[in-house]
Every structure is written in C-alpha cells, then in structure tokens.
Amino acid sequence: xxEVVAVSERVQETPSTVTLRFAYPDEARPGQFxxxxxxxxxxxPMSLSYVGRSKGVTVKVMGSxxxxxxxxxxxxxxxVRGPYGNAFDLAPRRVLVVAGGSGAAVxxxxxxxxxxxxxxxxxxxxxxxxxxxxxxxxxxQMGARVELxxxxxxxxxxxxxxxxxxxxxxxxxxxxxxxxxxxxxxDKVIRSARRAGVPAYGSVxxxxxxxxxxxxxxxxxxxxxxxxxxxxxxxxxxxxPEFGRFKREPxxxxxxx
Amino acid sequence: xxxxxxxxxxxxxxxxxxxxxxxxxxxxxxLAGAWEAGAxxxxxxxxxxxxxxxxxxxxVESLGRWGFLNAMGLPNPGIEEYPKEIAAAxxxxxxxxxxxxxxxxxxxxxxxxxxxxxxxxxxxxxxxCPHAEGLGSDLGEDPQEVEAITRAVRARVSVPVIVKITPxxxxxxxxxxxxxxxxxxxxxxxxxxxxxxxDVRLRRPTLSHxxxxxxxxxxxxxxxxxxxxxxPKVSIPVVGVGGIRTAEDVLQYVxxxxxxxxxxxxxxxxxxxxxxxxxxxxxxxxxxxxxxxIADVVGAAHIRPAVNGVPLAAAxxxxxx
Numbered sequence: 001x002x003e004v005v006a007v008s009e010r011v012q013e014t015p016s017t018v019t020l021r022f023a024y025p026d027e028a029r030p031g032q033f034x035x036x037x038x039x040x041x042x043x044x045p046m047s048l049s050y051v052g053r054s055k056g057v058t059v060k061v062m063g064s065x066x067x068x069x070x071x072x073x074x075x076x077x078x079x080v081r082g083p084y085g086n087a088f089d090l091a092p093r094r095v096l097v098v099a100g101g102s103g104a105a106v107x108x109x110x111x112x113x114x115x116x117x118x119x120x121x122x123x124x125x126x127x128x129x130x131x132x133x134x135x136x137x138x139x140x141q142m143g144a145r146v147e148l149x150x151x152x153x154x155x156x157x158x159x160x161x162x163x164x165x166x167x168x169x170x171x172x173x174x175x176x177x178x179x180x181x182x183x184x185x186x187d188k189v190i191r192s193a194r195r196a197g198v199p200a201y202g203s204v205x206x207x208x209x210x211x212x213x214x215x216x217x218x219x220x221x222x223x224x225x226x227x228x229x230x231x232x233x234x235x236x237x238x239x240x241p242e243f244g245r246f247k248r249e250p251x252x253x254x255x256x257x
Numbered sequence: 258x259x260x261x262x263x264x265x266x267x268x269x270x271x272x273x274x275x276x277x278x279x280x281x282x283x284x285x286x287x288l289a290g291a292w293e294a295g296a297x298x299x300x301x302x303x304x305x306x307x308x309x310x311x312x313x314x315x316x317v318e319s320l321g322r323w324g325f326l327n328a329m330g331l332p333n334p335g336i337e338e339y340p341k342e343i344a345a346a347x348x349x350x351x352x353x354x355x356x357x358x359x360x361x362x363x364x365x366x367x368x369x370x371x372x373x374x375x376x377x378x379x380x381x382x383x384x385x386c387p388h389a390e391g392l393g394s395d396l397g398e399d400p401q402e403v404e405a406i407t408r409a410v411r412a413r414v415s416v417p418v419i420v421k422i423t424p425x426x427x428x429x430x431x432x433x434x435x436x437x438x439x440x441x442x443x444x445x446x447x448x449x450x451x452x453x454x455x456d457v458r459l460r461r462p463t464l465s466h467x468x469x470x471x472x473x474x475x476x477x478x479x480x481x482x483x484x485x486x487x488x489p490k491v492s493i494p495v496v497g498v499g500g501i502r503t504a505e506d507v508l509q510y511v512x513x514x515x516x517x518x519x520x521x522x523x524x525x526x527x528x529x530x531x532x533x534x535x536x537x538x539x540x541x542x543x544x545x546x547x548x549x550x551i552a553d554v555v556g557a558a559h560i561r562p563a564v565n566g567v568p569l570a571a572a573x574x575x576x577x578x
Contacts, residue, residue, distance in 0.1 A: 001319055004458045035314070039459050043314035077459060081319070210317040214525035215329060216283035216302070222290055251308040252283035253334035 002037065002081040007072050008054065014132045017102055018070040019049060019058040024080050028055065029087035030110035031203060031231045035211050037079030041068050045208040047106035047180075047230065048083065049135075051113075055080075058105035058134070084211045085230045088201060090114050092176035096198070097123040097144070098165040098189045100181020104134040106203050106230075107180050115142040123147070124168060126161025126181070130154035162188045169196040176201065177234075183244040183257055190234030200234035204243075207250050219248065259543040260550045261297070261536060265517050266417040266442035266494050268378045270352065272297035273551055274507070274535050277498060277521030278356040278381060278421070279303065279329065281529070285345025291524075292351035295532035299351050300519065301343065303358040303383040305392075306368065308335040313465045318454050324473015324500065324522050326452050328388040328466035331358055336371050343375045354419070358383040358392055362402075362409035373414040380414055382406065384432075385423035385448030387470040397423045400435035407439025417442035419496060424479055425451045433487040433495075445496035445519060446483040450476050473522035474500040481513050488514025488556050502526065504538035511551055512558035 009021040024034070028051040036057060037043040042065040050056030059069045072078065088110040095114050097107045104125055111121045121144035127133045128151045139146050148156025149164045157164050162185060169177070169192055177193040177200040179186045186202040193200035206218035206225045213227035221240040223229060237243045247257050261272035275298045281287040282302035291299050311332025318326040333339065336357075346353050355372035357380065359365040369380045384397030384406065396402040403420065410418055420436035422429060424447040433444045449470025454463045462468075480499020488495050497515030501507055502523045510518050523531045548554050 001321065002315075002456075002463065004456060037315055039456075039461060041313075042465075043316075079315070079456070079459075079463075209311070209314055209329065209332075210325075210327070210525070212317065212319065212325075212525040213528070214280055214325075214522070215317070215327075216281045216287050217332070219281075219284035219287050222286055224287075248283065249308075250310040251332050251334050252302065253308050253338050 002079045004077050004079050007074050007076045007078060009074055010072065013058060014134055016132060017058055017060045017134055019056050020069065020072060020078075021050065021054050021056040022078065022080065023053060024055045025053065026083060028083035030090075030113050031087035031106060032083035032085050033230060034080050034082035034084070035208070036069070038065065038068055038072070039077065039079065041065050043079065045205070045211060045226070047203060049105040049109060051109045058102060060102040082211065084226055086228075088178055088231055090117060090119070092119060094120045094173060094175045095122070096165065096168055096172075096174045096177045097121060098161060098177060098179040098181070099123065099134070100126045100161055100185045101128070101132065102134060103180030103203070107178055108135045108138050110178060111139065111144060112142050115144065121145070122168060122172065122174070124149070124161050124165040126150070126164070128152065160185065162192065165189055166192050169193060169198065174198045187238060187244040190238050193234060201231050202234055202237055203230045204232055204237065205230065207248060209250075217248065217250065217252070259540050259548060261539060263517055263551050265496065266379070266419070268298070268352070268417050270297040270517060272536050273511070273517035274532055275300055275354065275496070275517055275519045276524070277519035278383060280521040280524050283342070285342035288342065288346035288353060289349040289351050291529055291532065292346065292349065294529040295536050297352070297517070298354055298378065299346065300354040300381055301339070301356050302333050303331055303356040303386065304333045304336050304339050304368065304372065305331060305358055306336060306364060308338065309333055315464055318463045318469070320473070320475065322526070323475040324471060325525065326454055326464060326469040326471055327449070328464045328469035330466060331386055331389050331392065336368055340375045343377060347376060353377045354379045354381050356381040356383050358386060360391055362406045365406045366409040366413045369410040369418070370413040373416050377416065379417040379419055379442070380410065381419040381421050381445060382410060383421055383448070385421050387423060387425050387449055387451040388466055388468050397432065398426050400431045403432050404435040404439040407436045407441050411440030419443040419445050421445040421448055421498075423448050424483055429483045430486050430490045433491050437491045437493050441493060443494045443496055444487060444491060445498055446487055447476070447480045447499050450479060472500070473526070474502055476500045477506060481509055484510055484515050485513040489559060502531070504535055504542045507535060507539055508542060508554070511555055514556040514559070516552070516555050
C-alpha cells in the first residue's frame with residue numbers, strides 16, 4: 001500500500017542526475033524498486049539507490065516527469081509504494097559491477113552491501129562525459145577498485161564502458177558480473193561474461209503500471225519485470241528477441257528500443 | 258474421475274477457468290503463459306480501433322487482500338497491431354477469446370469482425386469498463402445500447418459473442434436480457450464496480466483518473482448475486498466473474514448459474530499458478546461432493562435440494578423459466 005512521505009534531501013549528483021532521499025520504513029534489498037508517485041504528474045518505477053531506513057532514488061532527466069522529480073525540494077510530498085521485485089544475490093566474493101550512465105544508481109547499493117559482507121568489488125563506470133560519471137566517489141568509498149570510461153575520453157578510457165569491462169574480464173577472476181545501463185550495453189556485458197565463464201545479472205527497465213504482476217505493461221518475453229525481475233540472470237535475457245532491441249510503449253505497442 | 262470440460266455456447270473449454278480480460282493480455286507470450294499455466298481459455302485485453310496509452314499512473318491502488326482499484330484507461334496497441342499477439346498465443350495452442358471495446362455499435366461491429374478474423378474462439382464485448390468516458394460502461398448501462406451493439410456485432414461474426422455486463426446499474430438482469438435479445442451467445446458478469454479512493458494528506462484521489470473499478474475478493478458476493486439474478490432470466494449461458502480465488506468460489510458461481518468463470522485479480526494475489534491450483538482443488542472438491550461434471554451443477558443452488566431429509570421447494574420466481 002502507498003505511503004505519502006516528504007522529500008528529506010535533494011542532491012545534484014551530476015548535471016543530469018539528482019538523488020531524492022526520503023524516510024520510508026519498509027525493508028528493501030539492493031536491486032528492488034519502488035513506484036514513486038508525483039501527485040498531479042505520474043507514478044514511475046525507480047530502483048532504490050539507497051536502501052536503508054532513509055531511502056533514495058537517483059533520477060536522470062529523461063522527460064517531463066523526471067524533470068518534475070528533479071525539481072522537487074526538501075519537504076515536497078511524494079507517494080511511495082513497494083519495494084517491489086527481486087534483488088541482487090550478495091553471495092559472490094569477487095564482483096564486477098558494470099554501469100552505464102544512471103545504471104550506477106541501482107548497482108551502488110548492491111555493491112555497498114556486498115562490500116560490507118566482505119566481497120571484493122570492482123566497478124567499471126561509464127558515462128558520456130566525465131561530469132556525468134555517477135557515484136564514482138561512492139564506489140571508491142566502499143573500497144572498490146574503480147575503472148572509468150567516457151564517450152568523449154574526458155576521464156578514463158575513451159569509448160564505451162564495455163571496453164573496460166572486457167579487459168577486466170580478461171585479466172581478473174570474478175564470481176559474478178552485475179550490470180545496469182542501456183540494454184545494448186548490458187547485452188554486450190552479459191555475452192562477454194559468458195565467454196569468460198562468469199555468471200552475469202542485469203537490472204532491466206520497462207514501462208510499468210500496476211507493479212503487481214497483473215497488467216502486463218512490463219511483459220518481457222515470458223517474464224514480468226515487476227515481479228520476475230528487475231534483476232535477471234544474463235542467460236535469461238540474451239535469448240529474448242526483444243532484449244536490447246524492442247520495448248512496449250504504454251499502449252502495449254512494440255517499438256524499437 | 259470428475260471432469261472439468263465445459264461447452265460455452267459451442268466453444269469447448271478444457272476447464273471453466275478463463276483468464277479475465279485486462280490481466281496479462283497485452284503480449285501474446287503472456288497469454289500463452291497463462292494458457293500453459295492451466296487456464297481453460299485466455300481473454301485478450303480489450304482492443305480498440307487504434308493505439309491507446311491509457312491513463313497516466315497511478316492506475317492501480319492495492320487494497321491488500323480485498324483486491325484492487327484500477328483505472329487503466331483501456332490501454333491497447335490497436336486492432337492493427339494486436340493480431341500478432343493473438344497469433345503468438347494460438348501458435349502455442351491457446352484457446353483465445355478476443356475482447357473489444359468501442360464508442361458505438363458500428364465500431365464494436367467492425368472491431369469484432371476484425372477480431373474474429375484472427376481466428377479467436379469467441380468474442381467478448383467489453384460493455385462494462387467503469388472508467389472510460391463514452392466507452393464501455395457509459396454505453397453498457399443502457400439496455401437499448403447493449404441490444405443494438407450486440408445485434409450489430411452478431412450480424413458481422415459467426416463465432417460465439419459473449420457480452421460482459423456492468424454491475425454499475427440498478428438492473429443487471431435488464432442488461433443481460435438486452436444482450437440476449439441482440440443475439441448474444443453468452444453473458445459474462447461482472448466487470449469491476451465503480452469505486453474511488455482518496456489520499457487525505459494530499460486531498461486528492463489516488464488514481465490519476467479519480468474514479469476507477471474495484472476488483473478482487475471484495476466484489477465476489479456482488480458478482481455472485483448478479484449471476485444468481487441473471488441465470489433464471491436468460492436462456493444463454495452465463496460466465497461468472499468477480500473475486501474468484503478458491504475452488505469453492507468457482508463452485509459458488511457455478512451453482513449460482515455460471516457455466517464458466519473468469520479469474521483476474523487472483524493472478525496478482527496468488528500468481529499465475531492460481532489456474533492449476535484451482536483446477537486441482539476443483540477436482541478434489543467435486544470428488545468430495547460427488548459431482549462428476551461441472552455442467553451437472555450449473556444453477557444447482559436455485560433448485561435447493563433436500564437438506565437433512567427436509568425437502569425445500571425453490572421459490573417460484575427463482576426458478577428457471
């Protein structure tokens with residue numbers, strides 16, 4: 001059931017991403033999401049970027065609703081329901097995290113939780129440009145080895161983060177790869193991990209309405225992202241013809257990703 | 258061994274448990290999934306003439322174990338796009354029933370005709386969506402419209418036509434009889450009950466559309482009453498809908514007069530395995546009660562058999578004509 005809570009803090013993380021923090025008592029695990037209602041606007045699924053008692057979501061500007069969310073100041077009232085969906089399995093000891101853009105939002109709390117129970121975390125973070133790298137300091141603070149890539153080469157390797165993750169997979173032994181970002185990127189990461197013999201898990205985004213496994217808006221192959229995901233084993237994702245290629249718009253119409 | 262097969266106005270079903278329209282029906286793969294999970298047939302989302310996004314979120318409000326409020330706003334990809342989803346479900350063997358909605362009799366007829374062209378086993382007319390202005394229940398609350406729309410559809414398709422009626426009326430029997438006069442093959446009752454919820458902190462409705470429809474266990478006695486009232490007053494089969502979660506719920510609907518039932522909200526409450534669970538539990542319950550076939554007890558509660566050796570005659574107004 002939904003609770004109306006007040007935004008406690010707003011943090012400008014990068015020029016295009018903002019974190020909103022709010023107190024929400026229900027226990028959440030890294031990887032899960034909430035349905036965030038901006039009264040008068042829309043209600044959208046947001047993976048939690050902070051999962052403690054003070055929760056958080058980190059929102060990148062995509063359209064009018066995300067712009068509206070970013071404009072909210074401390075004290076603003078928002079509706080929250082959830083948490084919904086599954087979580088990352090925190091058992092692996094040596095984890096490679098591969099984040100594209102705002103994908104770091106869901107991977108940071110998972111990596112933090114893993115690091116806290118003694119896992120070695122390596123993070124490959126990618127962004128269009130240096131100022132858009134998300135949560136670099138947060139990954140360093142948890143003791144992760146951090147490798148960076150930017151499309152324009154302003155910080156770290158020039159090019160896609162998959163170049164960095166591919167060389168990490170070639171040089172280092174991992175027990176698991178966690179990835180979130182554009183689906184084409186995740187698809188590449190999952191395939192590279194498979195070649196290296198490492199199980200990969202990706203957090204997937206789709207249009208959501210009910211978030212309860214009923215309305216079919218988030219249908220992805222035989223799955224419903226809201227209840228079967230949002231975290232899927234890579235081996236479940238790559239065989240799906242639509243993964244990285246198609247999505248459904250709110251009408252249910254299939255459109256290119 | 259008890260048998261769950263039923264014949265619904267000529268449509269043979271392997272069991273009487275249909276996936277209700279609006280649940281899991283956006284993708285063909287989901288429809289196939291519900292079929293493979295044990296549904297006796299799967300009803301598509303209600304399809305209109307062109308792609309419709311539906312209302313902005315929030316479109317659903319959970320009431321916990323009582324069910325849900327929803328105002329989805331009839332999202333659908335449109336009749337041009339949707340047939341490929343039906344084909345995907347049919348390719349995996351599913352018995353598909355196509356649901357359509359429109360703004361007038363001509364539109365319903367055209368959509369039903371095109372839906373029938375996909376090879377669906379039956380058409381269900383959504384005349385009962387309680388939260389879309391000028392569509393669904395705005396028409397479906399008027400018996401004359403119901404009759405005219407049904408007649409227009411009947412003239413264009415040869416497959417069974419099931420008319421889904423609204424409970425948001427003083428007289429559901431009049432709607433069912435209007436559908437029968439128009440040539441309906443069966444009635445399904447009920448769609449959701451018009452309902453609303455308000456957040457007192459924000460002083461506004463919690464659904465973006467304001468009004469929505471209530472589904473789930475909370476409405477089971479209402480759906481049951483509609484089936485109970487309609488069954489003796491029409492000579493076509495009735496499909497019971499509303500709050501079904503257990504085999505006993507199914508049998509209550511059957512004994513009230515339903516030949517088949519639709520299951521919707523329980524998919525969210527219990528998962529898609531609800532279909533296989535209901536089938537198993539229904540067989541067990543039928544075995545316990547000495548019922549061999551579903552068809553044998555359709556409307557049985559209207560007869561009111563002898564209890565403890567004391568014969569009870571049915572009240573004459575409840576007897577089937």
